[in-house]
Structures are given as structure tokens and as C-alpha cells.
Amino acid sequence: MKKSHIAILIVFLICIPLTLYFGTIAARRSFYLTGTLVIIELLVPFFMAFEGRKPQARELVIIAVLCALGVASRVLVPLPHFKPAFAIILLSGMAFGPESGFMVGAITAFAGNFFMGQGPFTPWQMMAYGAGGMLAGFIFQKKLLPKKPLIMAIFGFVMCVVWIGPLLDCSQIFLMLSEINWAGVAASFAAGLPVNVSQGVCTAIVMFLFGRPILEKLDRVKIKYGMMEDADGI
Amino acid sequence: MHSDAFSKCHPAVNLVFFLGAIVATVLIVHPAYVLASIAGAALYYMLLSGQKGLKRILVLLPIFVFVTAVNPLFNTYGDRVLFKVFGRPYTLEALLYGASLAGVLVAMLLWFGCYNAVLTEDKFTSLFGNLAPALSLLLVMVLRMIPNLIKKGRQISGSRMSVGKDASNGRTLTEKISGGMLVVGTLMSWALEGGVVTSDSMQARGYGTAKRTSFMIYRFTGSDGVLAAVIAALLAAIIAFCAKGAASAVFTPTLDIAPVRGTNLAGFIVFVIYMLIPSVMHIREAVQWNISRSRI
Numbered sequence: 417m418k419k420s421h422i423a424i425l426i427v428f429l430i431c432i433p434l435t436l437y438f439g440t441i442a443a444r445r446s447f448y449l450t451g452t453l454v455i456i457e458l459l460v461p462f463f464m465a466f467e468g469r470k471p472q473a474r475e476l477v478i479i480a481v482l483c484a485l486g487v488a489s490r491v492l493v494p495l496p497h498f499k500p501a502f503a504i505i506l507l508s509g510m511a512f513g514p515e516s517g518f519m520v521g522a523i524t525a526f527a528g529n530f531f532m533g534q535g536p537f538t539p540w541q542m543m544a545y546g547a548g549g550m551l552a553g554f555i556f557q558k559k560l561l562p563k564k565p566l567i568m569a570i571f572g573f574v575m576c577v578v579w580i581g582p583l584l585d586c587s588q589i590f591l592m593l594s595e596i597n598w599a600g601v602a603a604s605f606a607a608g609l610p611v612n613v614s615q616g617v618c619t620a621i622v623m624f625l626f627g628r629p630i631l632e633k634l635d636r637v638k639i640k641y642g643m644m645e646d647a648d649g650i
Numbered sequence: 651m652h653s654d655a656f657s658k659c660h661p662a663v664n665l666v667f668f669l670g671a672i673v674a675t676v677l678i679v680h681p682a683y684v685l686a687s688i689a690g691a692a693l694y695y696m697l698l699s700g701q702k703g704l705k706r707i708l709v710l711l712p713i714f715v716f717v718t719a720v721n722p723l724f725n726t727y728g729d730r731v732l733f734k735v736f737g738r739p740y741t742l743e744a745l746l747y748g749a750s751l752a753g754v755l756v757a758m759l760l761w762f763g764c765y766n767a768v769l770t771e772d773k774f775t776s777l778f779g780n781l782a783p784a785l786s787l788l789l790v791m792v793l794r795m796i797p798n799l800i801k802k803g804r805q806i807s808g809s810r811m812s813v814g815k816d817a818s819n820g821r822t823l824t825e826k827i828s829g830g831m832l833v834v835g836t837l838m839s840w841a842l843e844g845g846v847v848t849s850d851s852m853q854a855r856g857y858g859t860a861k862r863t864s865f866m867i868y869r870f871t872g873s874d875g876v877l878a879a880v881i882a883a884l885l886a887a888i889i890a891f892c893a894k895g896a897a898s899a900v901f902t903p904t905l906d907i908a909p910v911r912g913t914n915l916a917g918f919i920v921f922v923i924y925m926l927i928p929s930v931m932h933i934r935e936a937v938q939w940n941i942s943r944s945r946i
Binding site for chain 2: 446448449463466467470471472473474476477478479480481483484485487488489491492493494495498500504519523524526527530531533534535536591592593594595597599600603621622625626629630633634637641
């Protein structure tokens with residue numbers, strides 16, 4: 417067995433149950449800390465798999481370029497609150513597969529926070545973005561959905577509103593509410609909805625108008641240099 | 651902040667301290683401890699960033715008030731009803747609980763602010779360079795490329811500006827978005843091609859042929875060892891006191907907050923000392939510096 421497979425088994429069979437047990441019983445009701453620990457434990461096997469695969473220079477550099485573009489794009493579009501980063505993550509997943517999509521997402525969140533400031537939400541954001549990129553890779557590379565502008569736009573919007581936004585809202589709920597009940601959760605999600613919808617609309621616009629051109633650019637580089645094509649690489 | 655005594659310690663010691671401070675802050679909702687954590691973090695934050703720091707700390711005040719006021723709306727336990735909102739009781743206990751949680755949030759944000767100033771990205775990557783070589787190389791490359799790409803992006807939009815197609819001059823929303831994204835697209839092509847050249851050059855210099863060695867600029871000195879031991883001892887003491895219930899605080903349904911006296915006071919003092927470590931180191935160095943300068 418590979419090291420990363422063993423790590424996945426250890427994480428799922430030992431670490432996460434133990435964390436949940438101690439989180440609910442030993443340290444009474446610290447949902448935030450428990451949640452954050454589980455998320456970090458989930459991230460570790462992915463990073464170990466990446467590390468254990470001994471990625472080639474090309475793969476490393478391409479992932480780095482995509483992450484840096486995600487962070488830099490925020491500065492280059494002269495509109496406040498217009499963040500194409502998540503669209504770039506999804507498109508990277510679509511072009512280079514689930515594993516690269518995950519890495520681009522997680523590292524974009526982490527590296528971006530070196531400029532925006534790390535916060536209590538950093539691991540949650542890494543998980544949310546990474547999983548988004550990974551899911552895009554699974555769905556569009558396995559051709560479960562066609563790479564059509566409208567479908568990509570809807571996919572981007574739904575991912576923002578249903579997955580990333582609520583996950584980040586959760587980290588806030590756990591920190592801010594003394595009693596977790598449906599009324600509080602509903603109110604927090606409702607308060608977060610405008611931000612999530614604006615993020616979703618922005619992602620959808622980028623996917624609709626620029627999804628195809630960007631994918632073509634990525635595919636062109638992939639074909640031109642024969643990148644990331646080995647079957648076990650993806 | 652670069653001449654700060656605590657920042658000059660080994661990054662591992664810094665990381666352990668911040669992890670300890672943040673985890674302890676999250677877990678303990680006892681008002682006295684929350685205040686101590688806020689005080690420790692705010693003091694160090696101000697020492698690091700001076701006048702600007704005070705402004706940023708004051709920005710946290712509305713957050714504190716908001717979280718405090720909102721909590722009783724969703725937590726209706728408690729006996730002492732202050733008034734009713736939408737027919738639901740707004741209780742004093744829940745308000746106090748909310749204030750404590752808001753304090754925890756503020757303390758965490760302050761500690762993260764200090765973390766961002768002390769544990770800069772170079773320290774972080776050097777810390778994990780041996781543990782995860784590919785990942786930290788990736789992170790270093792990303793952090794180096796971001797300013798690079800922004801600069802190149804500005805060049806691209808500059809040349810577009812000279813033919814009257816600058817994105818920030820765009821009148822409509824679509825013009826701005828499409829102008830900006832066009833720059834991003836151009837940048838993407840350029841950066842990917844450049845990346846291939848970089849990776850070929852890395853390959854040619856033997857990337858991946860042997861274990862990468864990393865250059866560690868930070869040495870673990872004797873004083874780092876002492877500081878690490880102090881941090882570990884204080885953390886162990888805090889855990890021991892908390893296990894005995896020195897920092898236990900239950901707000902709802904009835905207030906039951908452990909009094910800070912007797913043995914509990916010892917636990918509180920240990921906690922305060924821990925939270926003051928970076929500030930004390932900073933102030934001690936400043937005092938020493940002034941003394942030795944006045945001797946000249």
C-alpha cells in the first residue's frame with residue numbers, strides 16, 4: 417500500500433472518530449475547534465498523496481501559475497468584490513483533473529491569505545476551494561456534464577452558493593453563536609447569502625464569458641507540451 | 651516589527667506559541683481569561699504596529715457589540731429576562747455568554763493579526779521545507795509569482811490603455827469585466843508559457859533527481875530552547891488547571907462561573923503570563939536597548 421493510502425485509512429478510522437469523540441465529550445462543545453481539526457485531518461492525506469507522487473517540475477510550475485493567477489486576478493479586474501479566483505480554480509480542475517484542481521484550490525486559498533491575512537477561516541477556505549476544484553475535475557473530465565458555457569456558469573454559481581459559502585458561514589456560526597439551533601443557523605446563512613450570491617454571480621459571469629477561452633488556453637498548453645498526460649498522474 | 655524580540659526567535663517556537671494561544675482562547679470562555687487573552691493579544695499587536703494598530707483594534711469593537719447583541723436572539727435559555735423580542739425572551743445569561751464568545755472572536759482575530767506579522771511566509775515555508783518539500787516549493791513559487799503577475803498584468807493593461815482600451819476606463823460594467831478578464835487571459839497564456847520554460851530549466855538543473863536540501867536561515871539557539879521549555883511548561887500548567895475546573899464557565903441555563911481566587915487564581919496567573927510572553931520579550935528588549943544606548 418502507498419503511504420498516502422495508509423494515511424487516508426488512519427485519518428478516517430482513527431483520527432476523525434477520536435477528534436469527534438474528544439470534541440464533543442472531553443472539550444465540551446467546542447464545535448469550531450473540532451470542525452477545524454477534522455478539516456485539517458482531511459487535508460493531510462491529499463497533501464501527502466501530492467508529496468508522495470514526487471510531482472514533476474512541469475506539474476509544480478503549472479499549478480503554481482494557476483494559483484498565482486487566481487490571487488492576482490482580484491487586483492487586475494478594476495471592480496471591487498469581483499473575484500475571479502474561484503472560476504480559475506474550477507477551470508483548472510476541468511483542464512488538469514481532480515487532483516490538480518484540489519491543489520490549485522487549496523493553495524490559492526492559503527497563498528491568498530498571506531496577502532489578505534490568515535484568519536480562523538483559513539483551513540475551511542482551503543477545504544472549500546480545494547473540494548470545489550476537485551469536484552469540477554471529476555464532473556467535467558469524466559464528461560458527466562458537457563463543457564458548455566451555460567452549464568459551466570450554472571455549475572460555478574451552484575458551487576458558490578451551495579458549497580463554499582455555507583462552509584465558510586459554518587466556521588463563523590461555530591465561533592459566534594452560543595447555542596447552535598435552526599433559527600440561528602438559518603439567520604446566519606441568510607446573512608451570508610448576499611455575499612455568496614454575489615460571489616456566485618461573479619463566478620458564473622467569468623465561466624459563461626471566459627470559460628471556453630480559458631479552457632482552450634489551458635488545453636493548448638497541455639497539448640503543446642504534452643503535460644500531465646500519464647494515466648497514473650491524474 | 652523586524653526588530654521585535656519574539657519575531658527573532660526560531661519560527662517553530664513562534665508557531666507553537668500562537669497555536670497554544672489560539673487553541674486556549676477558543677476553548678476557554680471564562681470572562682476573566684477571555685479578557686486576559688484580549689489584553690495580551692492587543693498589547694502585542696500595538697507593540698508590533700504602533701498607532702495603526704490601535705485603529706485596527708477599535709474596528710473590532712462593532713464586531714464585538716454585534717456578536718454580543720445577536721446571541722440572545724438565538725439562545726433563549728436563562729432566568730433573568732431583560733425584555734422580549736418577537737415574543738422570545740432576551741436573557742441576561744445569554745447576553746453574557748454572547749459577550750464572552752464575542753470576546754473569544756476578537757481575541758482570536760487579534761492573535762491572527764500578530765501571527766500574520768510575526769510568522770511571515772518565508773518563515774512558514776522554511777519551517778515545512780524538509781517535511782513537505784514539494785508543497786513548500788509550490789508555495790514559494792506561488793508567493794513569488796503573485797507580485798510578478800500583478801506587475802506583468804499592469805504592463806498589459808498599460809499597453810491596452812495606450813490604444814484606448816484600458817479596463818478601468820470602461821464605461822459600463824461589462825466593459826470593465828471583459829477588459830479585466832482579457833488581461834487575465836493574456837496573462838495566463840504568457841505565464842503558462844513562461845512556466846514551461848521555468849520547469850524545463852529546473853529539469854535541466856536536476857530537479858527531482860535527488861533529495862532536495864534546504865537552506866535554513868533560522869538556527870535553534872539555546873535561548874529558543876529556554877523559551878520553548880517555558881511555553882511548554884506554561885501550557886502544561888494551563889491544561890492541568892483547566893482539567894481541575896479553574897476556568898470552567900457555564901452561562902446558560904444558570905450562570906456558573908468559577909471564581910478567580912485560591913488555587914484558581916494561580917491558574918489565571920499562569921494564563922496571563924503565557925499571554926504576555928511576546929509583549930514582555932518585546933518590552934524587555936526595548937528597555938535593554940535604551941539602557942545600553944544611554945551608556946554610550
